[in-house]
Amino acid sequence: MTPNSDSQLRAATVRVAVAVPLDRAFDYTTDDGVPLPRGTIVGVPFGPRQLYGIVLGPGEGEVAPESLKAVSEVPALAPLAPAFVDFLERVAAWTMAPIGSVAKMALSQPQALQPPPQRKLYRRPSPVPVDETLTAARQRVADILGLAGAMSSAELQREAAVSASVITGMAAAGSLEMVLVSDEAAPPPPRLSGGPALSLDQTDAADAIGDMLAKGFGPVLLDGVTGSGKTEVYFDAVSRTIEAGRQVLILLPEIALSAAWKQRFRDRFGVMPTEWHSDVAAGRKRRAWRHAQSGAAQVVVGARSALFLPFADLGLIIVDEEHEQAYKQEDQVVHHARDMAVLRARLESCPVVLATATPSLESWVNAGKAGDAPRYRHLSLRKRIGLAQLPEIRAVDLRQTPPERGRWLAPPLVSAIAERLEAGEQSLLFLNRRGYAPLTLCGSCGHKVTCPNCDSWMVMHRLAGRLKCHYCGFESRPQRDCAQCGEDDSMQACGPGVERLAEEVLQRFPEARFAVFSSDTVASPGSAENFVTSVMEGEVDIIVGTQMAAKGHHFPNLTLVGIVDADLGLAGGDLRAAERSFQMLAQVAGRAGRADRPGIAMLQTMDSGNAVMQALLSGDRDRFLATEAESRRLAGMPPFARLAALVLSAGDPERLQAAMQMLSASRPHFHGVSVFGPSQAPLAFLRGRHRGRVLIQADKSVDLQAVIDGWVTKLALPPGVRLQVDIDPYSFL
Numbered sequence: 001m002t003p004n005s006d007s008q009l010r011a012a013t014v015r016v017a018v019a020v021p022l023d024r025a026f027d028y029t030t031d032d033g034v035p036l037p038r039g040t041i042v043g044v045p046f047g048p049r050q051l052y053g054i055v056l057g058p059g060e061g062e063v064a065p066e067s068l069k070a071v072s073e074v075p076a077l078a079p080l081a082p083a084f085v086d087f088l089e090r091v092a093a094w095t096m097a098p099i100g101s102v103a104k105m106a107l108s109q110p111q112a113l114q115p116p117p118q119r120k121l122y123r124r125p126s127p128v129p130v131d132e133t134l135t136a137a138r139q140r141v142a143d144i145l146g147l148a149g150a151m152s153s154a155e156l157q158r159e160a161a162v163s164a165s166v167i168t169g170m171a172a173a174g175s176l177e178m179v180l181v182s183d184e185a186a187p188p189p190p191r192l193s194g195g196p197a198l199s200l201d202q203t204d205a206a207d208a209i210g211d212m213l214a215k216g217f218g219p220v221l222l223d224g225v226t227g228s229g230k231t232e233v234y235f236d237a238v239s240r241t242i243e244a245g246r247q248v249l250i251l252l253p254e255i256a257l258s259a260a261w262k263q264r265f266r267d268r269f270g271v272m273p274t275e276w277h278s279d280v281a282a283g284r285k286r287r288a289w290r291h292a293q294s295g296a297a298q299v300v301v302g303a304r305s306a307l308f309l310p311f312a313d314l315g316l317i318i319v320d321e322e323h324e325q326a327y328k329q330e331d332q333v334v335h336h337a338r339d340m341a342v343l344r345a346r347l348e349s350c351p352v353v354l355a356t357a358t359p360s361l362e363s364w365v366n367a368g369k370a371g372d373a374p375r376y377r378h379l380s381l382r383k384r385i386g387l388a389q390l391p392e393i394r395a396v397d398l399r400q401t402p403p404e405r406g407r408w409l410a411p412p413l414v415s416a417i418a419e420r421l422e423a424g425e426q427s428l429l430f431l432n433r434r435g436y437a438p439l440t441l442c443g444s445c446g447h448k449v450t451c452p453n454c455d456s457w458m459v460m461h462r463l464a465g466r467l468k469c470h471y472c473g474f475e476s477r478p479q480r481d482c483a484q485c486g487e488d489d490s491m492q493a494c495g496p497g498v499e500r501l502a503e504e505v506l507q508r509f510p511e512a513r514f515a516v517f518s519s520d521t522v523a524s525p526g527s528a529e530n531f532v533t534s535v536m537e538g539e540v541d542i543i544v545g546t547q548m549a550a551k552g553h554h555f556p557n558l559t560l561v562g563i564v565d566a567d568l569g570l571a572g573g574d575l576r577a578a579e580r581s582f583q584m585l586a587q588v589a590g591r592a593g594r595a596d597r598p599g600i601a602m603l604q605t606m607d608s609g610n611a612v613m614q615a616l617l618s619g620d621r622d623r624f625l626a627t628e629a630e631s632r633r634l635a636g637m638p639p640f641a642r643l644a645a646l647v648l649s650a651g652d653p654e655r656l657q658a659a660m661q662m663l664s665a666s667r668p669h670f671h672g673v674s675v676f677g678p679s680q681a682p683l684a685f686l687r688g689r690h691r692g693r694v695l696i697q698a699d700k701s702v703d704l705q706a707v708i709d710g711w712v713t714k715l716a717l718p719p720g721v722r723l724q725v726d727i728d729p730y731s732f733l
């Protein structure tokens with residue numbers, strides 16, 4: 001074969017990343033022999049199935065063209081933008097996840113690849129019937145359409161909280177008219193004028209970001225205390241980007257719960273953003289995907305998976321609450337969405353704004369605050385807007401003023417709650433532990449109730465009358481008698497969860513109206529909105545909540561935050577325990593006193609001298625970050641070094657042992673690389689699988705992925721053994 005004919009044959013083949021979890025791409029021939037450009041989405045036969053994939057380039061020729069199957073479908077879509085295909089390949093290379101798994105994230109809505117169906121939408125007639133009188137429910141429908149223009153019956157039912165019969169009734173009465181539109185209809189454009197007047201601080205920050213737009217890649221750490229108006233600052237950049245005709249992606253953790261955030265967006269821009277998260281129905285996701293790809297969606301707000309939407313022309317990425325661990329995806333393509341957002345911004349040549357009140361140490365160091373060369377611009381907002389004051393933070397030393405036996409609220413906190421009740425103000429009691437008690441123990445023989453699938457205690461959930469494993473979801477019925485020694489009625493609940501705390505609140509303040517805010521009591525975004533509304537309307541005196549209560553809700557009448565166990569987050573002691581504990585406690589404490597009422601946060605602790613507590617009490621966040629940075633630097637830990645975890649798991653413990661021995665025998669020996677393990681993982685049994693773990697620590701100059709690749713890819717692990725690579729791990733279980 002001459003080189004010339006070889007290249008002609010190759011031109012008729014394409015390399016396709018098929019959306020299956022396999023770490024390789026496959027060659028296919030094209031139907032008419034015409035090469036398809038990189039980024040083309042294609043349907044291909046794969047085993048007995050037809051799957052979608054993304055063309056990465058010309059075929060690589062390891063299989064003769066005559067033995068290849070042909071591309072079976074080319075959906076009528078523009079090829080994915082080159083920067084996006086680059087992004088997918090770089091994510092696969094960085095995370096060491098199969099390229100097929102990454103392609104699958106980008107093609108998560110296969111229905112979006114087909115031409116859209118027609119949709120039935122309802123809108124208000126113009127003019128409205130003269131004799132129209134609307135019930136409260138019908139008025140809600142009319143109000144929402146006043147903002148949204150037109151909506152489907154299903155959307156209206158959800159947004160206005162009405163039944164289908166309200167919609168059909170309104171249509172019959174002439175209060176609504178039905179229109180058929182193509183699913184492709186673009187979302188209404190945001191209103192760009194009429195933003196709020198910004199403070200001097202805010203204007204400086206907004207102008208600084210504004211100057212960076214259209215100047216290519218530029219990361220910014222937007223660092224502002226709770227209530228300082230960060231959102232308005234980045235909304236200003238959003239507005240300028242839309243004005244320039246480019247798209248914006250806003251990432252938020254747990255977006256589904258943030259009704260307050262959506263309301264702020266609607267107040268600012270007059271429309272709802274295109275949403276992308278697990279709670280969005282399939283039809284809306286299909287539209288969001290197409291609108292991102294066509295450029296019709298000017299602003300998409302979403303959870304971390306929105307980073308894998310195929311934007312046509314991304315001009316700005318915002319990562320709000322950048323310090324949140326929810327950005328770390330722990331399965332499939334294990335990655336940190338904040339870090340990948342910075343990568344995407346680099347490839348898209350656009351700014352990325354990392355917004356937070358408590359910066360992650362990574363971003364802090366990248367902003368040059370620990371003495372290293374700055375890679376991110378640092379913009380800070382240090383004042384709360386208007387009259388609002390930062391809360392006063394006090395320690396309650398549990399050694400000096402302990403609660404009574406079997407109770408968890410110490411006398412100073414109890415009196416503070418009583419004062420709030422007297423004054424008609426609200427209190428939040430924070431305990432980041434779901435359920436009633438974290439442990440059930442036999443008072444006679446000491447037997448602990450554990451999960452059959454995991455190395456973990458079963459958590460008592462008294463409201464549900466169940467014992468639950470928080471790792472795998474296994475449930476069982478609580479027993480009164482000990483399964484081990486047979487003693488009658490000997491099983492006792494140990495330690496507090498939010499339910500037990502609520503029980504104490506009821507005993508101490510029988511007149512108070514209280515509510516528990518955790519993922520068990522508030523399971524859906526709708527119920528979260530109801531909960532927030534009831535607190536806003538003053539129907540609750542005392543909120544007992546987990547970290548769900550700490551996120552972004554503004555309760556103007558909440559003036560006391562009691563942190564029941566401020567030491568809890570420091571237990572376990574992984575790399576980021578202190579940092580995470582500080583972030584969470586600062587965020588919860590910041591809930592106190594949002595409006596013109598000063599707030600107090602009281603931290604119950606056994607150790608008010610530790611660095612986290614001292615930083616909170618003195619309000620010296622920067623000193624805490626500096627100390628934390630130095631200790632990481634000394635320990636040779638991220639962000640000053642590189643770290644990866646290899647987690648091996650198997651149903652059969654002997655196979656796991658064999659795999660760990662193989663890994664151990666072939667461990668790499670390189671200068672600047674240290675390998676710890678393989679050893680039993682701290683959580684040695686999880687979801688029915690035995691687990692072993694290796695940590696690899698390396699100098700920043702080391703190509704860690706290459707070291708791991710050279711080590712593990714040539715190993716033929718025993719069947720049934722899974723190996724998960726986690727670059728820059730956040731979980732050390």
Ligand SMILES: [Zn+2]
Pocket residue numbers: 442443444445446447482483484485486487490
């Ligand atoms: Zn017993």
Ligand SMILES: [Zn+2]
Pocket residue numbers: 451452453454456469470471472473474687
């Ligand atoms: Zn379990």
